[in-house]
Amino acid sequence: MREWRLPDTLPLALERLWVYLPDPEMTGDAIVQQLRGMPNGQDVVLLVSPSLQAEPALMAYADDPANLCACLDQAAQTRWLLQPGAVALLVALLARQLKVTRISPYQTHGGITRPAAFFGRESLLARVLNREPGNYLLVGGRQLGKTSLMKAIERRFVGHPHVHCRYLSLRDHRLAVRLAAELGLPEDTGIDALVAAMSASAEGRRVLLLIDETDLFLRDEAQHGYPQLSALRAISEEGRCHFMLAGFWDLYEAVTLDFASPLRNFGEVIHVGGLEDEACHALATEPMSRLGVHFAALDLPRTLVAACGRRANLVAIVCQQLLSQLGRGERVIDARQLHAALGSDPVFDALAGWARLTPDPLANRIDRIVVYRLACAQLGPGAERGVALEDVLAAFDAAGVAVEAETLRRALARLQLAYVIRRDDSGARFVFAVPLFATQFQLEEARALQQRELQALALAEPSG
Known part of the structure; x- marks a missing residue:
């Protein structure tokens, strides 16, 4: 053996x-x-x-x-x-x-590590790989492919004659401690010394540090006046190292909403959303074909991609569920199996987590009210295409709840960044980014949940 x-x-x-x-x-x-x-x-x-x-x-x-x-x-x-x-x-x-x-080649958890399982993002890769090293801020919701993209960038730079690229995933707010452990240095080593150590190992090449899962770090930095971010900015301006930071709402706030943040104008902002349509189709069909598995009809992969809203991890999860339904020797997937896979528990588990996108209970409540209002619109008798801003405001007004315009604007931005909602083609109405998202609600349940959230918000308002 x-x-x-x-x-x-x-x-x-x-x-x-x-x-x-x-x-x-x-x-x-x-x-x-x-x-x-x-x-x-x-x-x-x-x-x-x-x-x-x-x-x-x-x-x-x-x-x-x-x-x-x-x-x-x-x-x-x-x-x-x-x-x-x-x-x-x-x-x-x-x-x-x-x-x-x-x-099965479908990876349904964590960042994609096998090159054969990575599809699309060619334009985003080109923006990083085909330029001189610079700073990048990768913003997007969870499970949208930020980690997979960073790992793809790291792979492309392996053996590069001019760029030394290193990937680092933060488990908490301690950037310097995590980087020191990665480099085998004492945990009290400062940022300047850590960058100097990376530069020494780069043997004359420019250093690009990819820092993933930065939200807890950025939250702590904001509370303490941005000491480490200021150091990173100074190091970058000196040309000693460039950085790519990836995160969700805390990164977005630091980049766009906090004028005191050192990340303002720090680098190019890259929004990570749905995968390209053709890449999604390839993800749904090419690994299947390698296994000798095919769809019974040409339109089934398109149906799959559309239902998943071009969210790559959902496409992978649905495909894995399809494979699990096949008996030994079966190699054809039909419409009945696709319907069952789209409604499977792993798919709905992947759609969960949207109800608490921030540590702020009030912000989370506003998010939930927006989502329930949209669910009511799409599931109601008229099956409306979506909701406009005035429809959302009307829901608050009808409940006698005053909501600040900036609070609602942030909620809409946060839900779009999380790929829960998006603007429709006209730009005037909001719809679910993933059509499957609406199927986790029943109309009466959505109405009741929206009402209860509005009541709780009204009770929380300070009395006049």
Whole structure:
């Protein structure tokens, strides 16, 4: 048994295989007994058939879905040796003999790390890769692909002759401590010394530091007068290092709403929203095709992409649900299966989290009222296309609740940034960014929830 580490360019979610080359003198039953005693855990075993006589027993063992085993029979070995496209032959073999969910290339959590699983964002990548190093501020809601984009940028700069790129994800507000741990330096090392250490390791190349999940850091910085951000700005102005910061509302506020923030005019602001339409279609079809799986009708992938609002992680989750519905040997996805996948629990779990986008309870309540008002409009008898600003204001007025214009403006900006709502093509009305979003509500429930939120807001208002 030999471990075979697979390249991350392989279009499957497999990091390694255990390759088993039995003794040519062994019988099929003896080989099966050996396989049953091997402690391979959840790893896939690629069994290389030693003879035609042993193959019936080996193929029967590999055909059992409980066994994470694929058998490379004698005929397949010949094709592998003589025909071009060995990778495609291996992928096809694994897809035929293993449950497709075990090797599915769809990554449904965290940033995309395998190049073959990353689709689109070419224009955003070009804005960073095809220029001299500069500062960038990557703003967008959670699960929209900021981390995947940063990891793609880091991959593209590997081995670059002029740029040394490093990715850092913050777990809390302590930027210097986290960076020091990454560099193997004492945790009390200052920002200047940390940048000097990165510059030394860059061997004359320009340094680009990608800092992900910055919201807690920025919130702490705002409370303490921006000491570290001021240092980053000074370091950047001296040309010693450039930065890309990624985050959600706290980053957006620091960039656009806080005139005291060192991030004002610090760098180019890049908004991350839905994936390009063609990239979404490729995400829904190309990994499926590599597994030998196809849609029964050409319009089904377009239906999938439209329902997901071009949100890449939702497309991946739906595709993973589609694969989980396929029985052994099934390779065609029909409309019934797509409908079931779109309404599955993992999809609705991915849509959750919008009700508390900030630490501010009042801001969250305003957000929820806007969402419930839009749900009522789209689910009501008239099935309105969306709501205009005056419709939202009318809901507050009808409840006798005064809402400041700036408070509502921020709520609308926050919900758009989170990709919960967007402006329609006319720009005059707001609609759900993801059409599936409305299906998590019932009309009467949305009305009741909107009313209760407005009542709570009215009670919270200071009496005159």
